[in-house]
Amino acid sequence: MVTHHMPQTDWIWKDGEWIRWQDATVHVLVHSLQFGSSLFEGIRCYDTPEGPAIFRLDAHLRRLRDSAKIYRIDIAARIPALAEACGEVVARNGLRECYVRPMVVRGYGAAGLSPVGSTLDLYIACWPWGTYLGEGALENGVDVKVSSWQRQEPNTFPSGAKAAGNYLNSQLGRLEALEDGYADAVALGPGGLVSEGTGQNVFLVRDGVLITPALDGTNLNxxxxxxxxxxxxxxxxxxxxxxxxxxxxxxxxxxxxxGTASEVTPIRSVDRIPVGEGRMGPVTRALQQRYLDIARGRAPDTHDWLTRVPEMAAATV
Ligand SMILES: Cc1ncc(COP(=O)(O)O)c(C=O)c1O
Known part of the structure; x- marks a missing residue:
């Protein structure tokens, strides 16, 4: 089952304060809502034998910092506090496994496109989120189509910035795919070559070689x-x-x-053409297993990818 409703947790971090989930509201005229200018990350926290651990936290916060910098926002000095708060938000909500969503929001103040005069607000929320492309997707694979919507040209909307506005394109691709009975879509870039999924990168295996589209200014790193x-x-x-x-x-x-949400999801058909045997292949299986084994603490963390969540009683008041 694909989750359609957002599961609610208790606490959201806002610039060093803890606020209730239902109190994390904004004015309808905040800059980010009018103009799509918020920057965000999506991170997973996995349950491990040593307790919950966040996967590749540093890399995600580096990308958030980069996304902000591209839009002329400097959050470099805030990264240590954000890193600490990502662990705390999981602990405080009493979760062992969840999705963590840091956001840099251009707030209320500016009337027009220039954000001068708007506040800049940092938030971190988290919530339980199961298999993104539906139950069984990690084993059985998914059916996708090539989107009729192509990705943006380089030097239009920077694809290296994870900005809310970029997801208008992704939404068009995903809505079309779901409407047409597919789990998701793969989009082509402006040159007609494969770019990425609506919220995923894509890999193929051919004669034992693992191939993925180069980062070409149309896809996310x-x-x-x-x-x-x-x-x-x-x-x-x-x-x-x-x-x-x-x-x-x-x-x-x-x-x-x-993808963080999709993890490693086999694709069993494209445009109704079966891929290979039409089920998960051996290279995909080996990589998926290795990825999840490290994330879940079942294999040694040889790349130093896990950040333990602090031990902390879930807050109730
Ligand atoms: C457009 C797009 N491409 C690729 C990805 C995969 O990125 P990551 O593996 O960092 O989650 C995402 C997810 O964040 C995405 O939104």
């Missing part, structure tokens, strides 16, 4: 993408970051999505 490239190297799987033509999706031996 996914942290799961980076993790998978590193794990493939650990496992001795050759990798290539390069241009990928649409038809390679149809003729690949294996195909999968990577």
């Amino acid at each position: 996914g942290i799961t993408r980076d993790s998978i490239l590193r794990l493939a190297a650990d496992l001795g799987i050759p990798t290539r970051e390069q241009a990928v033509a649409r038809e390679w999706l149809y003729t690949a031996d294996e195909l999968f999505f990577t």
